[in-house]
Amino acid sequence: xxxxxxxxxxxxxxxxxxxxxxxxxxxxxxxxxxxxxxxxxxxxxxxxxxxxxxxxxxxxxxxxxxxxxxxxxxxxxxxxxxxxxxxxxxxxxxxxxxxxxxxxxxxxxxxxxxxxxxxxxxxxxxxxxxxxxxxxxxxxxxxxxxxxxxxxxxxxxxxxxxxxx
Numbered sequence: 001x002x003x004x005x006x007x008x009x010x011x012x013x014x015x016x017x018x019x020x021x022x023x024x025x026x027x028x029x030x031x032x033x034x035x036x037x038x039x040x041x042x043x044x045x046x047x048x049x050x051x052x053x054x055x056x057x058x059x060x061x062x063x064x065x066x067x068x069x070x071x072x073x074x075x076x077x078x079x080x081x082x083x084x085x086x087x088x089x090x091x092x093x094x095x096x097x098x099x100x101x102x103x104x105x106x107x108x109x110x111x112x113x114x115x116x117x118x119x120x121x122x123x124x125x126x127x128x129x130x131x132x133x134x135x136x137x138x139x140x141x142x143x144x145x146x147x148x149x150x151x152x153x154x155x156x157x158x159x160x161x162x163x164x165x
Contacts (some may be wrong), residue, residue: 001068002100006046011039013067024152026128027089029158032155057087059111063111068094069103069139073111076121088131095097095130104138111143112165120163123133125149125156132159139163 021035032041049055049072060069061109071088085107090100111117122147124131140161149156 001060001106002101003058003060003110004084006059006070006072006135008039008043010059010067010070011042013091014042014070014089015039017089019092022152026125026131026150026156028087029149031087031124044073054080056115058107060099060106067091068099071103071107073107074113075115075117081116081118083111083115085118085120086124088122100131100134101137104134108138108163108165110150118165122161122165123158123163125138127154127156135161 013039017070018027018036024032024035032045034041034094046055048056054075056073058071058073062068069088069090072086073116074084074086076084085104087110088100088104090103108120111120121142121143122135122140124135126132126145140163142159143162144160145157146160147158149158
């Protein structure tokens with residue numbers, strides 16, 4: 001597996017990996033205002049976010065060049081030492097096989113060696129236990145709860161996690 005820059009054709013894969021609205025909300029929280037989204041929604045969002053040079057969408061591809069995972073990295077500080085991961089998703093057919101952990105390892109290396117980050121962070125809903133477990137396995141530790149998000153008549157807690165490089 002390798003991690004490469006997002007290509008617009010990857011958006012078709014990403015939208016197919018989202019099985020239902022609950023998964024969609026766990027993936028994006030409220031960053032998209034409608035469900036389902038289409039590839040053009042991702043492309044438009046990334047174009048808008050990429051204008052300042054602090055936003056890096058990445059896609060993990062298998063040995064055949066087929067996308068198997070996706071995430072974004074973005075600087076959160078003016079000193080460009082803190083990077084936040086977001087929109088983390090793995091091909092629904094490959095979940096539970098270590099793909100997410102490996103993709104996060106590649107993204108961690110990219111953040112450290114290419115972006116020269118010193119700290120990584122992410123937010124994950126406590127209700128998304130598979131993702132929480134994946135992030136822990138990748139070395140992230142919980143450092144608090146940032147917000148609560150109303151969804152489907154429930155109140156989801158967003159766990160903040162970090163990893164120092």
